[in-house]
Amino acid sequence: MSNRRKFIKSGIAGIAGISLLPAVNSFASPSGIYKAEGNFKLRFAIASDGHYAQPDTDSDKFYSDLIGWLNNEHQHNHLDLVIINGDLVHNRPDLLPKVKETYLDKLPVPYHTLPGNHDFADAAIWKKVFGYEDNYSFDFGDIGFVLANTATTKGEYVCPNNAFLKFALDQYAQKRIVFVILHIPPHQWMEEEKTIFVDCPGTVELLHKYPNVKAAFHGHDHSLDSVRYTGKLPHFFDSHFGGNWGTAYKGYRIVEVGNDYAITTYQVNASMNPQLNLNKF
Template identity: 30%
Template sequence: MMNRREFFRGVSAAIVIQACGKIVTAATSKDFKNKTVFRFAIGSDWHYGEPKTTWEQNYHDLEKAFRTYEKDNPCSFFVLNGDVIHNDPSFMAPAATMFKQIHPKVYATRGNHDQVTPEAWQQAWGFPLNHDVVFGDNVILLGDTADIKGNYLSPDVAWFREKLEQHKKAANIFIFIHITPVKWTKHGIDAPEFQELIKQYPNVRAVFNGHDHQEDSVKMLDEKIPFLWDGHVGGSWGVEYHGFRVVELKQDGSVLSFVMNPYQKQGEQSFKRTVVRK
């Protein structure tokens, strides 16, 4: 018989989660109709340049689907959450140039296939491998989880500790990292120090991962912090569609998220937490 902790590891139905981690019910129409005050989108694993894949067409398909959605649902930014390219460092500059067309504000994280130096990354994207961005009372932290040889790394705990402390009075923090830092998946790693760190900050609302192309669901860390995947926008394996994830912060403080597949919503979920300011 599946216990409660095991159930939380593969949530895919519409649920509401309160501060204590209690499942209330399936999300109601009220959860979805609440006014949205902040919205953004995430895609991952483009793998520009992977042999025998249509990486340019994959981008154009994503761009068309995203712009169709955003026409009536404007987003503050789009994050490409790792594996922008497929190994060859010469791909990074043209890939970044192309992807920046999808939205006026595009951010990215380095994945294990993004085998470029920190300097090449900065030159292509205009920001460092670890960086933070502030949107009013909301903060996004984008962290590096690989090296130039493609080795999987834990997020930089010292950098995250500094930034989490710096932004501890922000209403909401959203974290983006490519490699799954909990050994939930075949390709994830165990990063216990990072796990313990983020649990100390109640304004961490969600963590977003790429890397695991076959994952498009939500898993809960200690029944408190949701980790969300979005499948893949390119590459040669994974879920049977190319899509992207949307996140909406509601006026009542709840967070609603779903995957666009790529024109239909799926896996709609709502998360509620009471943020205790320090």
Template identity: 35%
Template sequence: MKRSEFLKNISLATLLLADGSIIPAFGSESFARKTRLRFVVASDGHYGQAKTEFEQYFATAVSQINRQHEQEKLDLCIFNGDVIHDNPDFLLDSKKALDNLKMPYYVTQGNHDRVSPEVWEQTWKMPFDYDVIVKDNAFLFGTTSNIKGEYLCPNVSWFRNKLEEHKDKKNVFIFIHITPVKWTDNGIDCIEFRDLLKQYKNVRGVFNGHDHDQEGVKMKDGIPYLFDSHIGGSWGTAYRGFRIVELKKNNDVLTYLMNPMEKINEATI
């Protein structure tokens, strides 16, 4: 399907503008602007959850993400927590499933990823908290849980150091599993973390998993918090989808959900 035809299937889209405002994307010239960075955010696969078709959920998501990559290159994919469902025995199989992705991918730990920091890093070759630079944009990944599955706020000290390190980057994108604002049933109130983020104007968005029934964009202190539904698990939105993010040449961000075949909930930030 041509991109122009593909865009017609979108029910909602969001633009996160370079000036910090957020508007519906329809009718915006940002649709036509060239993209300089494109990535996927997916979460909540819950590989190994009983009475769910978790293997098929992963296969479908990976296949559709790869399809997006074939149609228009994806620079990276982020799997934002709850890769597995409690049992560490499923960790290697979940990795084998994600290894079928045809672009670089990164993971964060969720509350159902109940393994030690050592096992996590040995499996993924990534620690609980880490950063990567892609096309001069900083991506910060942080854990919000532990081996017990507790709900935790991000490591404020680590994020403070990294935000200061990357303060001259044009954009910073943050990925944490648990929502740090108590506006969802499963979110927690991380005031110190939020107060830190609002000191850095280059923070373009905080991406959350965890809340399977959330699929939109919420604003707090001028920062967008973006949800991506779920690709697995036993509850949540009626569809299992993922979010695509496109950073435009003018530094606007166009973002929308795939469900997983069609675009929905498109936005620009």
């Protein structure tokens, strides 16, 4: 299956304080690597949907490629941290330690992970493997990150724990910037997304109450690599680096926070697949 849906449309609009750049074709050659310009307070990569052990896929290559891409990114542009936003494995939580030890521990910078619906993981599983639970927060100076699980151990889609979100967002109320990481977005933008996303109006309302929440980041839908909005809040997607469906290319998203707190984000076409926006009729 190349795509979950036959048709999808993204609502794209401008928003003050966040600059949206088009997909960057990086890593064509050592001399063709995109060079980030400027001085950054924070620069990080976010990737999702590795689906390790999905049948009939080369998931070891998916992970080897990702580690190579991000090591290259760090070598040429510098990364402060990496976030892997869900579906690290494909219905095999027993393989999470292997993914961690064989691949993720080889990342050149600190990394953070979050369960997706295919990880079949709860707080106990996540803490045993990664040392923290499935709902947690961390900060990088005056920039906060809030990560929350959106699935059950059976792979059912659920709204994030709003009590946890409120507690974490209250703790970070004085931060200049807060980013929220949710594998499955808490909003259905289109009728056909009723079986793909979850409708969580309470979560959306909560996120909108905090002016320092500047963006939410999601995985899950491998075919999305741009931005949707709830009100003025942008929700960014990062395509996929594994699995057997979605965008023709595999890649990740870069987020840069300048010394003036201006935010820039763009998607990287790391696999350099030239068939972007391919359609068959």
